[in-house]
Amino acid sequence: MRLRTGFLGGLVAALCLVAGTTEARLRVVATTADLGSLVRTVGGDRVDVLTLARPTEDSHFVDPRPSYLVRLSRADALVHGGAGLEAAWLTPLLQRAGNARILPAARGNVRCCEGVTLLEVPERLDRAQGDVHPAGNPHYLMDPENARVVVHHLADTFAELDPDGAEVYRRNAQAFLTELDRRLPGWLERLRPYAGTRLAAYHNSWPYFARRFGLRIDLFLEPKPGIPPSAAHLTRVIAEMKADRVRAILVEPYQDRRVAERVAAETGAKVVPVTQYPGGVKDTGDSYLELMDYLVRSVAEALAAGPEPTPQL
Template identity: 45%
Template structure:
């Protein structure tokens, strides 16, 4: 009798001590459309989140093939983090297919992190989308600029806290720790780019403007005729002439774009083509947010030297 009571008490104690552990083990299921937002959400959410990205770092984030696997990820999501400005407008199709009311547009679990970002390249006239222009609401590639991370992570804290208000303090703390690390890195990046202030570069797809602006460089031209429109021979001839006239030394190429073509143009202009990580995971070693910016700053500074 006494023994069975003892067993019961032990079982009860074990049950009680297991209960809190079991509840904290349930992580918030977050889906991010692009790896930059996955990386930043992991910084903010820490052990409280389980994050997946729909796009991979080596892909063109404008054009994602919609496969059933995307829909499966979205079906189980508590929160969907999106870039906005139509970069990831393709996500709407698998969201509809996933039939998950938590993440439909307007639901608390739908988080557009472009809120509050000071936009560049906003068209002053109406963009003709029949021509395929992929930046109709302004340049959507703001996450490449580490100076935007404070705004993005603020939006992530707000979004995650709508789902888990009890964890807001933990998210805020993680954000502060991350921003301190980012500040240190920013000082290092500013030093590396200081000698190249004022330099002009050519880009393949016009997605580096926020990054270049941050460090005092500028985009002289893009190999694409317009955002998302392939380069025409006549346009490339003009770019090569301009590069020679303005002594432009570097063409920035995205991992998903045509490196051979960029290298041919660079050779003709007496410049070099350098591949930067257009998203986290785009090149080897760029597997976290700060690591990706590290790669981009170092590779660009070296190419400009």
């Protein structure tokens, strides 16, 4: 009987230890799938992650669910872009969640743009220019060098929130950075033959990608950010695409592919399905590095097809 009692006592203690370990995991809410992927990469088994926006939806306009409030109210950390991409729907959720740990002034409110040089910061705000972000273009993770900044920031923040896991977070971050350093030269080499080549896109999501890989992505099917294409604007776009022999149009899952296909039919360009988020389109996997593999490969393949464009250096 003493043996059985001792066994049961040990079992209860072990179960309590496991329960305590599970409970001790950092509860993290990430706004978008790219950030969620980086959180999982850095946090590993020490974090419990919920991503709010689906990878196939426009992160500017997310329809909040009641479950989001529950998770935010219990979160130890909120990981968001910090450059206004999610502001329209995230700010009201934060106000209603009532969680001091993730309010803007708290350490658990993780603005991932810290340390990133944002592009296209407007000199003045003018709603006539469409959906312009006051802090600058928020799509900065399309440059893998900015992912480096974000991963360092996540590792430092998680180590502060969970000192016992500091070594794990920094080791995981370093593993990611090592793999990034291994892949980046290949990405650059794959797109180097197309330096200065002009591409079209539906929305202005790509200035960081263009700068890193030496491309021109400055012709948009939207006349202004968030404004639907008009017939007159598309006529001008088609004329420019023909003049510069533009042969690729980047289109994200939530954008109107039919419009892009009409423009492609007029110009001979190829519609390239792209996304900013792992899982947004087929073959992007569930990690940031797989996403970048897909983007570089898809753009390179599109530019390799058809007649040579006229590079604008």
